[in-house]
Amino acid sequence: MYITITPQKLGTNYSQSSADFVGYLEKENQGLEQQDMEHFFNQYGDEISAEEVVKEIDGNTAKLKKKEPKFYSITVSPSKYELRKLQDNSQDLKRYTRELMMDYVASFNREINGRTITVDDIKYFAKIEHQRTFKGTDFQIKENQPYATKILQLKTDIRYIQEGRAEGNMKRMKKEIAKLEKQAPHQQNGKRIVQGMKKDGEQSHIHIIVSRKDASNTFSLSPGSKHKASEVEMHDKTVKRGFDRDSFFAKAEQTFDKTFNYKRNYAETYKAKKTFVKNPNLYFSALMKLPANEKALAFKIISKSGLPVVPSIPVSQAQIALRVFKRLRRGAEIAIKSSSIGI
Numbered sequence: 001m002y003i004t005i006t007p008q009k010l011g012t013n014y015s016q017s018s019a020d021f022v023g024y025l026e027k028e029n030q031g032l033e034q035q036d037m038e039h040f041f042n043q044y045g046d047e048i049s050a051e052e053v054v055k056e057i058d059g060n061t062a063k064l065k066k067k068e069p070k071f072y073s074i075t076v077s078p079s080k081y082e083l084r085k086l087q088d089n090s091q092d093l094k095r096y097t098r099e100l101m102m103d104y105v106a107s108f109n110r111e112i113n114g115r116t117i118t119v120d121d122i123k124y125f126a127k128i129e130h131q132r133t134f135k136g137t138d139f140q141i142k143e144n145q146p147y148a149t150k151i152l153q154l155k156t157d158i159r160y161i162q163e164g165r166a167e168g169n170m171k172r173m174k175k176e177i178a179k180l181e182k183q184a185p186h187q188q189n190g191k192r193i194v195q196g197m198k199k200d201g202e203q204s205h206i207h208i209i210v211s212r213k214d215a216s217n218t219f220s221l222s223p224g225s226k227h228k229a230s231e232v233e234m235h236d237k238t239v240k241r242g243f244d245r246d247s248f249f250a251k252a253e254q255t256f257d258k259t260f261n262y263k264r265n266y267a268e269t270y271k272a273k274k275t276f277v278k279n280p281n282l283y284f285s286a287l288m289k290l291p292a293n294e295k296a297l298a299f300k301i302i303s304k305s306g307l308p309v310v311p312s313i314p315v316s317q318a319q320i321a322l323r324v325f326k327r328l329r330r331g332a333e334i335a336i337k338s339s340s341i342g343i
Contacts, residue, residue, distance in 0.1 A: 023050070
């Protein structure tokens with residue numbers, strides 16, 4: 001389960017309207033019949049139009065400055081193993097989203113008029129998508145890049161020869177291109193993975209757009225706050241503030257597991273990802289202590305996620321630390337991005 005929480009920006013500035021983002025989320029509906037479309041929904045309603053989403057989010061920004069985010073995007077990406085537990089991706093993920101947003105509000109250290117905030121105090125809209133494309137930040141694209149660069153240069157050289165601007169053996173160049181296409185480490189259906197290519201398999205995920213202001217358009221609720229749970233004096237009143245990210249990410253997993261009776265492997269847990277970033281040796285040591293069947297699944301999960309794995313399993317923990325430490329450190333950046341540790 002990968003979850004990201006992002007304040008929406010256009011370039012270096014925060015978006016003043018949600019229209020572009022909402023339009024982006026409508027991309028999968030293009031060319032579909034009405035009955036086949038995925039519509040926006042919230043805690044209590046289905047089939048909410050894009051126009052209503054924009055109107056509601058853009059109209060809920062009282063007293064927010066231009067340099068403050070007006071809304072946040074939450075993206076929830078279940079793994080292929082998690083998706084296999086679902087009977088109906090669309091309906092099950094809608095049900096999960098509504099449970100998840102109760103975890104979201106519970107992670108705020110805030111009160112409204114002396115009471116704990118509830119899901120009715122936030123304004124959000126969500127949408128299920130079933131496709132994903134490879135992006136420039138994906139490890140497959142990064143590791144294929146040296147091959148892509150050489151292929152592009154060869155294609156440029158061929159074009160120059162065809163235009164009479166250079167001389168060379170085009171036949172040999174085309175053979176070299178074919179060779180590089182096959183040598184690229186990451187392939188899908190016999191083709192080199194490139195940016196923009198659709199990902200195979202189950203790719204269902206959830207996009208949530210949530211207003212920075214509460215449903216009454218009075219109070220600011222920022223999941224991007226890096227404050228720990230604390231209290232401050234504002235207008236002669238004691239105000240609680242802060243968003244517990246660790247709690248939210250952990251509850252998101254627990255809610256999924258409970259809702260769908262999912263048995264989570266250690267390698268899939270938020271706790272494991274945090275351990276990986278903070279103490280790679282401890283992370284790998286914990287993997288080695290798993291029962292044989294769980295260990296095998298853990299390595300399979302890791303190999304598919306882009307995290308580094310060792311080619312063979314050493315005998316002692318000292319050997320483990322020595323052999324994998326450098327590779328784990330290089331992979332830490334990928335782990336941080338994919339597990340969304342930090343906002």
